[in-house]
Amino acid sequence: xxxxxxxxxxxxxxxIRIRNREPVLDxxxxxxxxxxxxxxxxxxxxxxxxxxxxxxxxAGSEDLEDTIKEALAAGADEAFLVLDDELDGADSEAIAxxxxxxxxxxxxxxxxxxGEGSGDNxxxxxxxxxxxxxxxxxxxxASSIEIxxxxxxxxxxxxxxxxxxxxxLPAAVSVLAGINEPRIPSVTQILKAGxxxxxxxxxxxxxxxxxxxxxxxxxxxxxxxxxxxxxxxSADELVKALSSQSLIGR
Amino acid sequence: xxxxxxxxxxxxxxxxxxxAEKFIEPIARQIDEENKxxxxxxxxxxxxxxxxxxxxxxxxxxxxxxDGYTLVMEQxxxxxxxxxxTIAAHTLGLGAIRSFGTEEQKKKYLPAGCKGxxxxxxxxxxPGTGSDxxxxxxxxxxxxxxxxxxxxxxxxxxxxxxxxxxxxxxxxESGEVTAFILEKWTEGYSISEPxxxxxxxxxxxxxxxxxxxxxxAENLLGKVGQGFPILLLGIALGKIGTSTAALGATLAAYxxxxxxxxxxxxxxxxxxxxxxxxxxxxxxxxxxxxxxxxCYRLGCLANNIKDPAQFAREAALTKAxxxxxxxxxxxxxxxxxxxxxxxxxxxxxxxxxxxLIGPQIEGVxxxxxxxxxxxxLR
Numbered sequence: 001x002x003x004x005x006x007x008x009x010x011x012x013x014x015x016i017r018i019r020n021r022e023p024v025l026d027x028x029x030x031x032x033x034x035x036x037x038x039x040x041x042x043x044x045x046x047x048x049x050x051x052x053x054x055x056x057x058x059a060g061s062e063d064l065e066d067t068i069k070e071a072l073a074a075g076a077d078e079a080f081l082v083l084d085d086e087l088d089g090a091d092s093e094a095i096a097x098x099x100x101x102x103x104x105x106x107x108x109x110x111x112x113x114x115g116e117g118s119g120d121n122x123x124x125x126x127x128x129x130x131x132x133x134x135x136x137x138x139x140x141x142a143s144s145i146e147i148x149x150x151x152x153x154x155x156x157x158x159x160x161x162x163x164x165x166x167x168x169l170p171a172a173v174s175v176l177a178g179i180n181e182p183r184i185p186s187v188t189q190i191l192k193a194g195x196x197x198x199x200x201x202x203x204x205x206x207x208x209x210x211x212x213x214x215x216x217x218x219x220x221x222x223x224x225x226x227x228x229x230x231x232x233x234s235a236d237e238l239v240k241a242l243s244s245q246s247l248i249g250r
Numbered sequence: 251x252x253x254x255x256x257x258x259x260x261x262x263x264x265x266x267x268x269x270a271e272k273f274i275e276p277i278a279r280q281i282d283e284e285n286k287x288x289x290x291x292x293x294x295x296x297x298x299x300x301x302x303x304x305x306x307x308x309x310x311x312x313x314x315x316x317d318g319y320t321l322v323m324e325q326x327x328x329x330x331x332x333x334x335x336t337i338a339a340h341t342l343g344l345g346a347i348r349s350f351g352t353e354e355q356k357k358k359y360l361p362a363g364c365k366g367x368x369x370x371x372x373x374x375x376x377p378g379t380g381s382d383x384x385x386x387x388x389x390x391x392x393x394x395x396x397x398x399x400x401x402x403x404x405x406x407x408x409x410x411x412x413x414x415x416x417x418x419x420x421x422x423e424s425g426e427v428t429a430f431i432l433e434k435w436t437e438g439y440s441i442s443e444p445x446x447x448x449x450x451x452x453x454x455x456x457x458x459x460x461x462x463x464x465x466x467a468e469n470l471l472g473k474v475g476q477g478f479p480i481l482l483l484g485i486a487l488g489k490i491g492t493s494t495a496a497l498g499a500t501l502a503a504y505x506x507x508x509x510x511x512x513x514x515x516x517x518x519x520x521x522x523x524x525x526x527x528x529x530x531x532x533x534x535x536x537x538x539x540x541x542x543x544x545c546y547r548l549g550c551l552a553n554n555i556k557d558p559a560q561f562a563r564e565a566a567l568t569k570a571x572x573x574x575x576x577x578x579x580x581x582x583x584x585x586x587x588x589x590x591x592x593x594x595x596x597x598x599x600x601x602x603x604x605x606l607i608g609p610q611i612e613g614v615x616x617x618x619x620x621x622x623x624x625x626x627l628r
Binding site for chain 2: 067070184190
């Protein structure tokens with residue numbers, strides 16, 4: 001069983017400061033998307049219990065070669081990277097095209113796992129687009145994955161119901177953040193991450209050129225938090241007000 | 251000269267921070283109040299290989315060097331000085347075995363220690379001696395294939411856990427200070443109740459009583475009479491742990507100071523807007539950054555010690571600085587908090603108590619200065 005996990009390099013959201021409602025990205029270290037880490041954990045946990053191999057797949061700027069060590073430390077066996085400095089900020093269609101082309105180069109892939117959305121833009125489009133490109137079945141919003149020999153049983157958690165879906169492999173699944181708790185790698189796993197195999201391609205190697213962006217970002221602003229400025233005179237009033245809005249005592 | 255951390259070093263730092271924030275921070279106050287570290291924390295640290303950071307892979311270590319050790323210690327100590335000191339005392343004991351042990355001794359004690367299955371100790375101090383080896387009163391008498399040890403050791407870390415203890419005693423025949431590896435809880439070994447100390451609680455200190463303990467002759471560490479050089483290098487390496495424990499508390503003081511200055515309002519604006527508070531925050535930043543780079547540098551130097559005396563001077567300098575500065579930083583952070591800082595509801599109270607350990611442990615700051623001056627005036 002070989003599992004490919006698609007992960008995206010993003011700025012470390014915890015270290016972004018907001019100035020005049022705009023994110024300040026200068027000198028913010030790069031990391032991998034949080035839900036992507038859940039996708040990786042699902043793959044690694046499966047490998048540990050059933051055997052197989054986990055390949056991490058990503059496309060991004062040259063820094064990715066360093067950033068991907070996080071995934072290799074957290075249990076991926078090898079990395080398949082497409083590097084181009086123009087890829088930072090590329091839209092979902094472009095990235096899906098690149099990942100699709102890269103996946104065609106990876107043999108023996110039984111399952112491709114995505115996070116339900118990236119840590120920065122959270123469009124949730126790349127997984128479905130890649131599945132379409134490869135012509136394989138897809139289940140989104142997975143809260144659990146059970147893999148048998150040639151099939152996978154996936155629980156799909158929607159807002160008010162759960163669907164249980166059985167898929168024939170190879171297939172693609174996008175997972176929810178709550179599917180697991182990503183592990184903390186040990187010292188040795190971190191130190192050996194850089195020594196794991198990496199295949200690095202450029203856009204030319206895939207016969208691709210970055211298409212003109214279909215999505216133009218006009219602005220990227222932090223939400224304004226408006227204070228309601230309600231003055232209360234006692235703790236009792238506060239409890240009543242919070243209860244009436246179901247903010248406590250639910 | 252490049253003062254940036256590699257991706258691996260950043261990941262080590264992040265790993266320690268993630269573990270500390272997720273598993274230690276929620277119970278840090280409990281550890282402080284009960285003066286006890288839950289076993290699952292010891293096991294968790296062991297699984298992440300934090301008991302074997304600087305030791306070679308061939309002996310079960312993680313091989314991340316003493317520079318990697320400083321990065322991890324800083325993050326653990328930021329959250330709990332007691333947990334950090336448990337790692338530090340263990341690494342000190344294991345480090346002495348690594349530096350002076352025979353191949354057999356290293357193979358016997360390092361693997362279990364590096365995995366945290368056994369926790370090491372280092373026992374020199376006695377009720378009457380402080381740090382003076384000439385006054386050592388514990389004695390070792392050679393009897394056939396054994397040494398018989400008698401005496402009392404004071405303020406010993408990790409003495410409650412099973413594992414090896416590097417212990418110093420006067421070998422009777424030669425009258426020389428000699429080091430041995432004692433397996434804790436062997437017959438004749440007992441300990442006192444933990445001392446109720448002001449900070450680093452959870453990393454307990456006890457007195458150790460040795461009554462006719464039989465130590466096999468092969469557990470002699472180094473040679474008879476080699477105790478003093480073992481002590482000097484062991485303690486110098488140990489100062490990486492005590493310095494970085496102080497560094498972590500300095501970082502905690504800095505972060506808590508900044509956090510409180512941003513949150514606490516006075517006349518509808520955060521106190522961070524007042525220059526008096528800004529000056530304190532700047533002092534916290536200066537103290538943290540200077541301490542930090544001295545500590546990291548000491549870790550790098552420890553990876554390749556060419557001259558133990560020179561290293562001892564660097565270790566003394568770092569320890570004197572980091573140990574003194576942490577108290578100043580904790581006081582400043584408390585000043586930023588005003589009277590709220592005195593309350594147990596705020597972390598800065600514990601940070602100050604942890605900080606007070608810094609200048610006193612493993613040789614008081616003045617003793618470090620004597621080593622520094624000795625080297626400068628030689």
